[in-house]
Amino acid sequence: MIEFISQPWPWYVSGFLIAFVMILMILFGRTFGLSSNLRIICAACGAGKYSNFFDFDWRSQKWSLLFLAGAVLGGWISATFLIGDLPLQLSEATIADLATLNVQFDGALNPSQLFNIEFLLTIKGFILFIVGGFLVGFGTRYADGCTSGHAITGLSNLQLPSLIAVVGFFIGGLICTWFIYPLIF
């Protein structure tokens, strides 16, 4: 059983299970959305003193932080008990494209060449992770949701604003991948 689960999952299994988690949260009387946690953490750290955007009863949102803690735990469980032998099945075309940017494919979840402290301390690392992280935090709150809140929950509930947000996600992602990456690397 563990061996079976440890293999990479086909997209239809993954997609089905993501919908399952969303429905689970709906049946629990809550919603499925991850980025609101960033706002909740800011509020819990006292950001309400600086902006009324963070001045709300964050304790009533504790369930969301518990979900987030569970997600971290899920990552740890995957790394500890569910490691498969198969490398990530990245397409040949992407491997070749990344090679032109001098990023090697090593079969892991993330390129070890980029995901380490030494790289983080370079200019490129700063742009990728510090600037990138900032844009994720800023953009998701501005757009009022991220992939889970808009692309999954919002689209499932046929919300037009969510479709506009998803179009935005792709415009940003495509500009970055096709025009900004060649400038950074």
Added chain:
Amino acid sequence: MKALKFIFSGMLFGIIMIKSEAASWYRIQEMFRFQSFHMYGIISTAVLIGVLSILIIKKLKINDISGNKIVFPIKERGWRRYLLGGIIFGLGWALTGACPGPMFVTLGYGYLMMATVILSALAGTFCYGLLKDKLPH
């Protein structure tokens, strides 16, 4: 027990993000290069099942586990904030290869440097809170 069900749901979500490889920087690059159906398959399956399930919940007037009527959040009308905010998030998503969920999941997976990405994301959310009244929505 109350707390446990949320931790369990989150744990399931975390495992799905890793085993689906949706939390992979490589997969996000592949998606934005249109070089595999993988990510598109995940998102469209989730949305298809999601649309059908929500339709059923609404038609059958299913209540939540506490017996309360399920209210689906309606997003405010408009397009500016969604498009502009979406583009900003998309830029960050392609750079880090992680949306807010996977940031935390990959931290748990062992990428400890993700903590700095999370701190940057918190700074980003904080700045949005400071600037929000000056931005077009």
